[in-house]
Amino acid sequence: MKNSWIEVDTAGLSANIRALREAVRPETAVIFVVKSDAYGHGITPIAKHAASEGVRWFGVAHPFEAEAIRAQLPDVNILIMGVIRPEVAPVVAEQRFTPIIVSAEHGRAVAQVATAAGHTVQAHLKVDTGMGRIGVGWPEAVETFRALQGVEGLKVTGVCSHFATVEPKQPERAETQVERFLAASREMESIHGGPLFKHISSSRAILYHPEWDLDAVRPGICLYGYGATDQEMRFHTKPFLQWKCSVMQVKSVPAGTSIGYYGTHVTDAPTRMAVLSAGYADGYHRALSNRGHVIIRGRRCRVIGRVSMNWITVDVGPDSGIEAGDEAVLIGRQGSESVWAGELAKICRTIPYEMLVSIDRGADRKYQRSQSS
Template sequence: MTSVSINRVEIDLSALRENYRALRTMAGHDVAMMAIVKAEAYGHGLVEVAQTLYDEGVRAFGVAEAWEGVRLRDAGISGEILVFLGAGDAGFEDVVHFNLTPVVYDTASLAILSALSGKMQTPIGVHLKVDSGMGRIGIMPEEVLGFVEEIKGFPGIFLKGVLSHFPVADESSSERTFQQTQTFGRVVDDLRMAGYEGEAIHIANSAALIRYPQAHFNMVRPGISLYGCYPSREKEYLEALELKPVMSFKTAVQQVKTVPEGHGISYGHTFITRRPTQLAVLPVGYNNGYLRKLSNRAHVLVKGRRAPIIGRVCMNVCMIDVTDIGGVVPRDEVVLMGRQGDENITAHEIAEWMETIDYEVLCLFGNLNRREYRG
């Protein structure tokens, strides 16, 4: 029998399905939906999430790199798989062989893809990335028509979609998002006047899907919302629909002991006990994505009650104060993220302790720990 870590993230596929259905209803059935499953589906498991959503009717998936798309094809996922970072030096042949759809933004990539199209006798559809305000990958709006004409000069390549990306759709002020939607809309109008009627026109992420229906065009790209986190804590988002967290993070108590008043805890003795303290040692540390930033800040759940992290989080362990809980013994379940009894610790709360965003919390916990699936 192979030994496994007691630390685990639990992935609730029923919650994933419910989130998808809620977002599907919100977007409307005349708008296509591309599920974003890059970064191991935000730590939830690339193949398992894609298979679940495919069974729900999703036929378009977004990944960052070609190798992720290959994994989906190997798992039997059909439909469109969009590669946001393009083919990349190592992925051109995979794009063609596995019928992936690369995002394009330069003629050098088009030349390589065109040559492979001829060699493998396979037409290649591409999505053109427009930088409508993100300041990241993509071509500028005023260059789009010229670039589309250049695409026509590469045999075997055809324009299948046009996309862009919002940088601030999750902010309370809507002015910049409104302006960016207009900019992208003008690009789309210009392309249509030039004869392009693309299959996929998309800019809406989770935030825009929920709050900006005018940005839906004919496809939306939910990511974080599929996994039960809101793109913003603004009232408009929280009241728009109910999302259920898909991931929880659990471990078990390793040791329980009592230390006297004035006892230093962990490296640097950043916590000194002010009373005789019953502490529990947990086999979780920054090796598991439970960052040092959580030292003397975070709480966990034991026996349905909150227990604070005391002292510095170490590579493989951290300590909690269970003095006021009582009855804690080794092997008791500990919830680092998720629900236990009437208490709940969310990814958002942990993100605030870490001074980061929910996305990073999910990726850290989900990609650095064993996954178990239910539902």
């Protein structure tokens, strides 16, 4: 038994997928981004469950993630959104993955290795329209597409891009990216002599801009239940991953007790403190020292002292009745209290993505359908 564990409510994932599916036109494919172990939720069970809800496309960063999905789901489409090394081209073709191509040289190198192994890779051209990261720069995109036409071993069947920022109050930057993308795509389609599979929107764009859905959308964080709560958004989702550990020891301490490394907390009144079975080695960020909250017996308890490698210390109050063996919720809900990754991320000056992917991949995982959903 591990010291911390994750509970995933698959009914919550179903509800999120349905909310998105109802908002997006049926012709638009949903490419569910399940990279980085499905944002810490567990790639295989999440992809299998999403497939049972009708998701036919998955987005990953690396070929090993694509292989994990393919082993379970022989018929789905898998977009590899990272830059593949040419030597993996035969596996990519055999397993029917869809990689992105990021330059003419990259495309030719992938094609050459694929051809030598008797394969053809079907790929999407990634256009950097302003993100400043992966992809062929938008001014060269059309020429790159043209150069890759007729190259043996490679068929470019789609074109995609990624937003740097989607801010409804300052839409100009995203609009510029869309204009560049659509202008380049139009030219590519005329070279190609027919439609290409076009996609650009991840969660924030999907939530605010139906006009940018195109042939597919690539939701990640919103399907995990984060960032999709504002009134004006097209649909709303809720988190469904809980992270828990155990109360290891509870003890009474008098006023003036120094707690943990460097004594950064000193009790100002007699209370009871609890030691929990997780720490920063498990992904509970050290920046939560003296600032985070956990829930035990439905009660919010403040983290006191430094979070250490394997332990968290919390103030449970003088008469809560909390005792060793109780469950402590690090992320999740108990009774009327909740602590979600967004709250912890704010304290740590980061984003829920990082909180979620930081959770120990080795933590035990339970997948179950909640009765209430």
